Amino acid sequence: MTSHHDYAVAVAELGLPAEWQTTIVLRPRRRTLCVQVKPGGTVAILVPPSATPQRLAQFVSDHRKWITDKASTAVRRAPAHPVKTFIDGTEFELLGQRYRLELLGPGVPPPNGQPLPTVLTNGVLYARREAPERIQQAIIGLYQQTGLAWILRQGRRYELDARIQGLRYGVRDLGRRRWGIYDPRTHVVTLHWTVFGLPMHLIDYVLVHELSHAARPGGRAHGPSWQRRMHQWMPGWRQLQSELADAGRQVWIGDWTDPA
Structure with a gap:
Protein backbone atom coordinates (compact mmCIF):
# COMPACT_ATOMS: atom_id res chain seq x y z
CA MET A 1 0.00 0.00 0.00
CA ARG A 77 -13.38 36.12 0.35
CA ALA A 78 -11.69 34.93 3.53
CA PRO A 79 -13.37 36.27 6.68
CA ALA A 80 -11.91 39.52 7.98
CA HIS A 81 -14.34 40.19 10.80
CA PRO A 82 -13.23 42.96 13.16
CA VAL A 83 -12.39 42.23 16.77
CA LYS A 84 -13.73 44.95 19.05
CA THR A 85 -12.20 46.37 22.20
CA PHE A 86 -14.81 47.83 24.51
CA ILE A 87 -13.21 51.17 25.27
CA ASP A 88 -14.33 54.74 24.63
CA GLY A 89 -14.13 55.60 20.94
CA THR A 90 -14.54 52.08 19.50
CA GLU A 91 -16.82 52.34 16.47
CA PHE A 92 -19.91 50.29 15.67
CA GLU A 93 -22.14 50.29 12.59
CA LEU A 94 -25.88 49.96 13.18
CA LEU A 95 -28.60 50.43 10.55
CA GLY A 96 -26.31 52.34 8.23
CA GLN A 97 -25.01 54.72 10.91
CA ARG A 98 -21.63 54.77 12.60
CA TYR A 99 -21.49 55.21 16.38
CA ARG A 100 -18.56 55.63 18.74
CA LEU A 101 -18.75 53.86 22.06
CA GLU A 102 -18.89 55.82 25.30
CA LEU A 103 -18.94 53.89 28.56
CA LEU A 104 -20.78 55.28 31.57
CA GLY A 105 -19.97 54.49 35.18
CA PRO A 106 -22.45 52.98 37.69
CA GLY A 107 -25.57 55.08 38.11
CA VAL A 108 -24.64 57.60 35.41
CA PRO A 109 -27.58 58.00 32.96
CA PRO A 110 -27.16 58.72 29.24
CA PRO A 111 -28.21 62.18 27.98
CA ASN A 112 -31.51 60.87 26.61
CA GLY A 113 -32.45 59.13 29.85
CA GLN A 114 -33.11 55.81 28.07
CA PRO A 115 -32.04 52.39 29.39
CA LEU A 116 -28.54 51.35 28.42
CA PRO A 117 -27.22 50.58 25.92
CA THR A 118 -28.66 53.27 23.69
CA VAL A 119 -27.68 55.34 20.66
CA LEU A 120 -28.11 59.05 20.08
CA THR A 121 -28.36 61.08 16.91
CA ASN A 122 -25.00 62.65 17.78
CA GLY A 123 -23.35 59.37 16.80
CA VAL A 124 -22.67 58.02 20.28
CA LEU A 125 -23.48 54.52 21.56
CA TYR A 126 -23.75 54.67 25.34
CA ALA A 127 -23.20 51.50 27.36
CA ARG A 128 -22.55 50.71 31.01
CA ARG A 129 -18.90 50.26 32.03
CA GLU A 130 -18.66 46.64 33.19
CA ALA A 131 -17.02 43.33 32.30
CA PRO A 132 -16.27 43.02 28.55
CA GLU A 133 -18.49 39.96 28.07
CA ARG A 134 -21.41 41.86 29.61
CA ILE A 135 -20.79 44.86 27.35
CA GLN A 136 -20.71 42.53 24.36
CA GLN A 137 -24.03 40.94 25.28
CA ALA A 138 -25.59 44.34 25.95
CA ILE A 139 -24.54 45.69 22.55
CA ILE A 140 -25.73 42.55 20.77
CA GLY A 141 -29.03 43.00 22.58
CA LEU A 142 -29.20 46.56 21.24
CA TYR A 143 -28.64 45.25 17.69
CA GLN A 144 -31.44 42.71 18.20
CA GLN A 145 -33.90 45.20 19.64
CA THR A 146 -33.16 47.94 17.10
CA GLY A 147 -33.16 45.45 14.22
CA LEU A 148 -36.49 43.91 15.17
CA ALA A 149 -38.14 47.32 15.38
CA TRP A 150 -36.80 48.12 11.90
CA ILE A 151 -38.03 44.81 10.45
CA LEU A 152 -41.54 45.35 11.80
CA ARG A 153 -41.70 48.74 10.09
CA GLN A 154 -39.99 47.81 6.85
CA GLY A 155 -41.59 44.41 6.33
CA ARG A 156 -45.15 45.67 6.50
CA ARG A 157 -45.30 47.03 2.95
CA TYR A 158 -44.08 43.74 1.50
CA GLU A 159 -46.64 41.83 3.55
CA LEU A 160 -49.40 44.02 2.14
CA ASP A 161 -48.12 43.78 -1.42
CA ALA A 162 -47.92 39.98 -1.38
CA ARG A 163 -50.93 39.56 0.91
CA ILE A 164 -48.84 37.73 3.48
CA GLN A 165 -50.87 37.14 6.62
CA GLY A 166 -49.85 36.15 10.12
CA LEU A 167 -46.13 36.53 9.52
CA ARG A 168 -43.90 36.90 12.56
CA TYR A 169 -40.31 38.09 12.89
CA GLY A 170 -37.29 37.39 15.03
CA VAL A 171 -33.68 38.52 15.40
CA ARG A 172 -31.08 36.24 16.93
CA ASP A 173 -27.71 34.59 16.38
CA LEU A 174 -27.88 32.24 13.37
CA GLY A 175 -24.26 31.10 13.45
CA ARG A 176 -21.67 32.01 10.85
CA ARG A 177 -23.30 30.68 7.71
CA ARG A 178 -26.73 32.32 7.52
CA TRP A 179 -27.95 35.89 7.32
CA GLY A 180 -31.60 34.96 7.59
CA ILE A 181 -34.09 32.12 7.45
CA TYR A 182 -37.77 31.66 6.76
CA ASP A 183 -39.44 28.76 8.57
CA PRO A 184 -42.62 27.75 6.71
CA ARG A 185 -43.72 25.57 9.63
CA THR A 186 -43.98 28.50 12.01
CA HIS A 187 -44.33 31.25 9.37
CA VAL A 188 -41.46 33.19 10.95
CA VAL A 189 -38.75 35.25 9.26
CA THR A 190 -35.59 35.45 11.37
CA LEU A 191 -32.57 37.64 10.62
CA HIS A 192 -29.14 37.35 12.18
CA TRP A 193 -28.39 40.29 14.49
CA THR A 194 -25.16 40.90 12.57
CA VAL A 195 -27.20 41.86 9.49
CA PHE A 196 -27.88 45.25 11.06
CA GLY A 197 -24.19 46.12 10.91
CA LEU A 198 -24.27 45.93 7.11
CA PRO A 199 -24.91 48.89 4.77
CA MET A 200 -28.63 49.70 4.55
CA HIS A 201 -29.14 48.46 0.99
CA LEU A 202 -27.77 45.06 2.00
CA ILE A 203 -29.97 44.92 5.09
CA ASP A 204 -32.91 45.55 2.74
CA TYR A 205 -31.69 42.74 0.49
CA VAL A 206 -31.52 40.18 3.29
CA LEU A 207 -35.03 41.06 4.45
CA VAL A 208 -36.50 40.95 0.94
CA HIS A 209 -34.75 37.63 0.28
CA GLU A 210 -36.51 36.02 3.24
CA LEU A 211 -39.83 37.76 2.59
CA SER A 212 -39.79 36.35 -0.93
CA HIS A 213 -39.75 32.93 0.70
CA ALA A 214 -42.50 33.97 3.11
CA ALA A 215 -44.67 34.89 0.13
CA ARG A 216 -44.64 31.13 -0.57
CA PRO A 217 -44.10 31.27 -4.32
CA GLY A 218 -44.07 27.49 -4.73
CA GLY A 219 -41.51 25.37 -6.51
CA ARG A 220 -37.86 25.13 -5.55
CA ALA A 221 -36.52 27.31 -2.74
CA HIS A 222 -34.70 29.67 -5.12
CA GLY A 223 -36.48 28.61 -8.28
CA PRO A 224 -38.19 30.69 -10.99
CA SER A 225 -41.19 31.69 -8.86
CA TRP A 226 -38.99 32.94 -6.03
CA GLN A 227 -36.76 34.80 -8.51
CA ARG A 228 -39.76 36.51 -10.09
CA ARG A 229 -40.74 37.84 -6.69
CA MET A 230 -37.19 39.08 -6.11
CA HIS A 231 -37.15 40.83 -9.49
CA GLN A 232 -40.46 42.46 -8.65
CA TRP A 233 -39.38 43.77 -5.27
CA MET A 234 -35.67 44.35 -5.87
CA PRO A 235 -34.64 44.35 -9.57
CA GLY A 236 -30.91 44.56 -8.81
CA TRP A 237 -30.89 41.72 -6.30
CA ARG A 238 -28.26 39.64 -8.09
CA GLN A 239 -25.68 42.42 -7.76
CA LEU A 240 -26.61 42.87 -4.11
CA GLN A 241 -26.13 39.15 -3.55
CA SER A 242 -22.56 39.52 -4.77
CA GLU A 243 -21.98 42.63 -2.65
CA LEU A 244 -23.22 40.80 0.43
CA ALA A 245 -20.61 38.07 -0.04
CA ASP A 246 -17.87 40.72 0.13
CA ALA A 247 -19.34 43.06 2.76
CA GLY A 248 -20.30 40.16 4.99
CA ARG A 249 -16.63 39.26 5.42
CA GLN A 250 -16.01 42.50 7.29
CA VAL A 251 -19.08 42.88 9.47
CA TRP A 252 -18.75 42.58 13.25
CA ILE A 253 -19.99 39.20 14.46
CA GLY A 254 -19.41 39.71 18.18
CA ASP A 255 -15.68 39.00 18.49
CA TRP A 256 -13.90 41.02 21.16
CA THR A 257 -10.61 41.27 22.99
CA ASP A 258 -9.87 42.42 26.51
CA PRO A 259 -8.33 45.93 26.53
CA ALA A 260 -6.12 44.86 29.42
Whole structure:
Protein backbone atom coordinates (compact mmCIF):
# COMPACT_ATOMS: atom_id res chain seq x y z
CA MET A 1 0.00 0.00 0.00
CA THR A 2 1.34 3.43 -0.94
CA SER A 3 2.38 5.50 2.07
CA HIS A 4 1.46 9.10 2.85
CA HIS A 5 5.14 9.98 2.47
CA ASP A 6 5.20 8.74 -1.14
CA TYR A 7 2.26 10.98 -2.04
CA ALA A 8 3.83 13.92 -0.22
CA VAL A 9 7.07 13.54 -2.17
CA ALA A 10 5.18 13.45 -5.47
CA VAL A 11 3.29 16.64 -4.62
CA ALA A 12 6.38 18.41 -3.26
CA GLU A 13 8.10 17.96 -6.62
CA LEU A 14 5.37 20.04 -8.28
CA GLY A 15 6.55 23.19 -6.48
CA LEU A 16 3.08 24.31 -5.40
CA PRO A 17 2.76 27.76 -3.75
CA ALA A 18 3.65 27.65 -0.06
CA GLU A 19 0.60 29.77 0.83
CA TRP A 20 -1.66 26.93 -0.28
CA GLN A 21 -0.46 24.93 2.76
CA THR A 22 -1.30 21.82 0.76
CA THR A 23 -2.33 18.78 2.77
CA ILE A 24 -2.83 15.21 1.57
CA VAL A 25 -5.72 13.28 3.07
CA LEU A 26 -5.92 9.52 2.52
CA ARG A 27 -9.53 8.42 2.15
CA PRO A 28 -9.96 4.60 2.16
CA ARG A 29 -13.55 4.81 0.90
CA ARG A 30 -12.97 7.23 -1.95
CA ARG A 31 -12.77 6.03 -5.55
CA THR A 32 -11.53 9.21 -7.22
CA LEU A 33 -9.03 11.97 -6.58
CA CYS A 34 -10.44 15.27 -5.39
CA VAL A 35 -9.11 18.75 -4.57
CA GLN A 36 -10.78 20.95 -1.97
CA VAL A 37 -9.97 24.66 -1.67
CA LYS A 38 -10.87 25.84 1.80
CA PRO A 39 -11.71 29.33 3.11
CA GLY A 40 -8.52 31.36 3.20
CA GLY A 41 -7.06 29.53 0.18
CA THR A 42 -5.61 26.40 1.77
CA VAL A 43 -5.72 23.24 -0.36
CA ALA A 44 -6.54 19.65 0.58
CA ILE A 45 -6.06 16.73 -1.80
CA LEU A 46 -8.26 13.71 -1.10
CA VAL A 47 -6.60 10.49 -2.24
CA PRO A 48 -8.25 7.08 -2.72
CA PRO A 49 -6.28 3.83 -2.18
CA SER A 50 -6.20 3.11 -5.91
CA ALA A 51 -4.28 6.28 -6.84
CA THR A 52 -0.54 6.06 -7.43
CA PRO A 53 1.81 8.96 -6.58
CA GLN A 54 2.35 9.48 -10.31
CA ARG A 55 -1.39 9.66 -10.95
CA LEU A 56 -1.78 12.09 -8.06
CA ALA A 57 0.95 14.37 -9.42
CA GLN A 58 -0.60 14.32 -12.90
CA PHE A 59 -4.05 15.08 -11.49
CA VAL A 60 -2.81 18.09 -9.56
CA SER A 61 -0.83 19.35 -12.58
CA ASP A 62 -3.90 19.04 -14.82
CA HIS A 63 -6.01 21.02 -12.34
CA ARG A 64 -3.40 23.57 -11.31
CA LYS A 65 -5.03 26.53 -13.05
CA TRP A 66 -8.40 25.66 -11.52
CA ILE A 67 -6.81 25.37 -8.06
CA THR A 68 -5.01 28.70 -8.54
CA ASP A 69 -8.23 30.49 -9.49
CA LYS A 70 -10.20 28.96 -6.63
CA ALA A 71 -7.46 29.68 -4.09
CA SER A 72 -7.26 33.33 -5.19
CA THR A 73 -11.02 33.68 -4.84
CA ALA A 74 -10.95 32.01 -1.42
CA VAL A 75 -8.27 34.42 -0.22
CA ARG A 76 -10.29 37.44 -1.40
CA ARG A 77 -13.38 36.12 0.35
CA ALA A 78 -11.69 34.93 3.53
CA PRO A 79 -13.37 36.27 6.68
CA ALA A 80 -11.91 39.52 7.98
CA HIS A 81 -14.34 40.19 10.80
CA PRO A 82 -13.23 42.96 13.16
CA VAL A 83 -12.39 42.23 16.77
CA LYS A 84 -13.73 44.95 19.05
CA THR A 85 -12.20 46.37 22.20
CA PHE A 86 -14.81 47.83 24.51
CA ILE A 87 -13.21 51.17 25.27
CA ASP A 88 -14.33 54.74 24.63
CA GLY A 89 -14.13 55.60 20.94
CA THR A 90 -14.54 52.08 19.50
CA GLU A 91 -16.82 52.34 16.47
CA PHE A 92 -19.91 50.29 15.67
CA GLU A 93 -22.14 50.29 12.59
CA LEU A 94 -25.88 49.96 13.18
CA LEU A 95 -28.60 50.43 10.55
CA GLY A 96 -26.31 52.34 8.23
CA GLN A 97 -25.01 54.72 10.91
CA ARG A 98 -21.63 54.77 12.60
CA TYR A 99 -21.49 55.21 16.38
CA ARG A 100 -18.56 55.63 18.74
CA LEU A 101 -18.75 53.86 22.06
CA GLU A 102 -18.89 55.82 25.30
CA LEU A 103 -18.94 53.89 28.56
CA LEU A 104 -20.78 55.28 31.57
CA GLY A 105 -19.97 54.49 35.18
CA PRO A 106 -22.45 52.98 37.69
CA GLY A 107 -25.57 55.08 38.11
CA VAL A 108 -24.64 57.60 35.41
CA PRO A 109 -27.58 58.00 32.96
CA PRO A 110 -27.16 58.72 29.24
CA PRO A 111 -28.21 62.18 27.98
CA ASN A 112 -31.51 60.87 26.61
CA GLY A 113 -32.45 59.13 29.85
CA GLN A 114 -33.11 55.81 28.07
CA PRO A 115 -32.04 52.39 29.39
CA LEU A 116 -28.54 51.35 28.42
CA PRO A 117 -27.22 50.58 25.92
CA THR A 118 -28.66 53.27 23.69
CA VAL A 119 -27.68 55.34 20.66
CA LEU A 120 -28.11 59.05 20.08
CA THR A 121 -28.36 61.08 16.91
CA ASN A 122 -25.00 62.65 17.78
CA GLY A 123 -23.35 59.37 16.80
CA VAL A 124 -22.67 58.02 20.28
CA LEU A 125 -23.48 54.52 21.56
CA TYR A 126 -23.75 54.67 25.34
CA ALA A 127 -23.20 51.50 27.36
CA ARG A 128 -22.55 50.71 31.01
CA ARG A 129 -18.90 50.26 32.03
CA GLU A 130 -18.66 46.64 33.19
CA ALA A 131 -17.02 43.33 32.30
CA PRO A 132 -16.27 43.02 28.55
CA GLU A 133 -18.49 39.96 28.07
CA ARG A 134 -21.41 41.86 29.61
CA ILE A 135 -20.79 44.86 27.35
CA GLN A 136 -20.71 42.53 24.36
CA GLN A 137 -24.03 40.94 25.28
CA ALA A 138 -25.59 44.34 25.95
CA ILE A 139 -24.54 45.69 22.55
CA ILE A 140 -25.73 42.55 20.77
CA GLY A 141 -29.03 43.00 22.58
CA LEU A 142 -29.20 46.56 21.24
CA TYR A 143 -28.64 45.25 17.69
CA GLN A 144 -31.44 42.71 18.20
CA GLN A 145 -33.90 45.20 19.64
CA THR A 146 -33.16 47.94 17.10
CA GLY A 147 -33.16 45.45 14.22
CA LEU A 148 -36.49 43.91 15.17
CA ALA A 149 -38.14 47.32 15.38
CA TRP A 150 -36.80 48.12 11.90
CA ILE A 151 -38.03 44.81 10.45
CA LEU A 152 -41.54 45.35 11.80
CA ARG A 153 -41.70 48.74 10.09
CA GLN A 154 -39.99 47.81 6.85
CA GLY A 155 -41.59 44.41 6.33
CA ARG A 156 -45.15 45.67 6.50
CA ARG A 157 -45.30 47.03 2.95
CA TYR A 158 -44.08 43.74 1.50
CA GLU A 159 -46.64 41.83 3.55
CA LEU A 160 -49.40 44.02 2.14
CA ASP A 161 -48.12 43.78 -1.42
CA ALA A 162 -47.92 39.98 -1.38
CA ARG A 163 -50.93 39.56 0.91
CA ILE A 164 -48.84 37.73 3.48
CA GLN A 165 -50.87 37.14 6.62
CA GLY A 166 -49.85 36.15 10.12
CA LEU A 167 -46.13 36.53 9.52
CA ARG A 168 -43.90 36.90 12.56
CA TYR A 169 -40.31 38.09 12.89
CA GLY A 170 -37.29 37.39 15.03
CA VAL A 171 -33.68 38.52 15.40
CA ARG A 172 -31.08 36.24 16.93
CA ASP A 173 -27.71 34.59 16.38
CA LEU A 174 -27.88 32.24 13.37
CA GLY A 175 -24.26 31.10 13.45
CA ARG A 176 -21.67 32.01 10.85
CA ARG A 177 -23.30 30.68 7.71
CA ARG A 178 -26.73 32.32 7.52
CA TRP A 179 -27.95 35.89 7.32
CA GLY A 180 -31.60 34.96 7.59
CA ILE A 181 -34.09 32.12 7.45
CA TYR A 182 -37.77 31.66 6.76
CA ASP A 183 -39.44 28.76 8.57
CA PRO A 184 -42.62 27.75 6.71
CA ARG A 185 -43.72 25.57 9.63
CA THR A 186 -43.98 28.50 12.01
CA HIS A 187 -44.33 31.25 9.37
CA VAL A 188 -41.46 33.19 10.95
CA VAL A 189 -38.75 35.25 9.26
CA THR A 190 -35.59 35.45 11.37
CA LEU A 191 -32.57 37.64 10.62
CA HIS A 192 -29.14 37.35 12.18
CA TRP A 193 -28.39 40.29 14.49
CA THR A 194 -25.16 40.90 12.57
CA VAL A 195 -27.20 41.86 9.49
CA PHE A 196 -27.88 45.25 11.06
CA GLY A 197 -24.19 46.12 10.91
CA LEU A 198 -24.27 45.93 7.11
CA PRO A 199 -24.91 48.89 4.77
CA MET A 200 -28.63 49.70 4.55
CA HIS A 201 -29.14 48.46 0.99
CA LEU A 202 -27.77 45.06 2.00
CA ILE A 203 -29.97 44.92 5.09
CA ASP A 204 -32.91 45.55 2.74
CA TYR A 205 -31.69 42.74 0.49
CA VAL A 206 -31.52 40.18 3.29
CA LEU A 207 -35.03 41.06 4.45
CA VAL A 208 -36.50 40.95 0.94
CA HIS A 209 -34.75 37.63 0.28
CA GLU A 210 -36.51 36.02 3.24
CA LEU A 211 -39.83 37.76 2.59
CA SER A 212 -39.79 36.35 -0.93
CA HIS A 213 -39.75 32.93 0.70
CA ALA A 214 -42.50 33.97 3.11
CA ALA A 215 -44.67 34.89 0.13
CA ARG A 216 -44.64 31.13 -0.57
CA PRO A 217 -44.10 31.27 -4.32
CA GLY A 218 -44.07 27.49 -4.73
CA GLY A 219 -41.51 25.37 -6.51
CA ARG A 220 -37.86 25.13 -5.55
CA ALA A 221 -36.52 27.31 -2.74
CA HIS A 222 -34.70 29.67 -5.12
CA GLY A 223 -36.48 28.61 -8.28
CA PRO A 224 -38.19 30.69 -10.99
CA SER A 225 -41.19 31.69 -8.86
CA TRP A 226 -38.99 32.94 -6.03
CA GLN A 227 -36.76 34.80 -8.51
CA ARG A 228 -39.76 36.51 -10.09
CA ARG A 229 -40.74 37.84 -6.69
CA MET A 230 -37.19 39.08 -6.11
CA HIS A 231 -37.15 40.83 -9.49
CA GLN A 232 -40.46 42.46 -8.65
CA TRP A 233 -39.38 43.77 -5.27
CA MET A 234 -35.67 44.35 -5.87
CA PRO A 235 -34.64 44.35 -9.57
CA GLY A 236 -30.91 44.56 -8.81
CA TRP A 237 -30.89 41.72 -6.30
CA ARG A 238 -28.26 39.64 -8.09
CA GLN A 239 -25.68 42.42 -7.76
CA LEU A 240 -26.61 42.87 -4.11
CA GLN A 241 -26.13 39.15 -3.55
CA SER A 242 -22.56 39.52 -4.77
CA GLU A 243 -21.98 42.63 -2.65
CA LEU A 244 -23.22 40.80 0.43
CA ALA A 245 -20.61 38.07 -0.04
CA ASP A 246 -17.87 40.72 0.13
CA ALA A 247 -19.34 43.06 2.76
CA GLY A 248 -20.30 40.16 4.99
CA ARG A 249 -16.63 39.26 5.42
CA GLN A 250 -16.01 42.50 7.29
CA VAL A 251 -19.08 42.88 9.47
CA TRP A 252 -18.75 42.58 13.25
CA ILE A 253 -19.99 39.20 14.46
CA GLY A 254 -19.41 39.71 18.18
CA ASP A 255 -15.68 39.00 18.49
CA TRP A 256 -13.90 41.02 21.16
CA THR A 257 -10.61 41.27 22.99
CA ASP A 258 -9.87 42.42 26.51
CA PRO A 259 -8.33 45.93 26.53
CA ALA A 260 -6.12 44.86 29.42
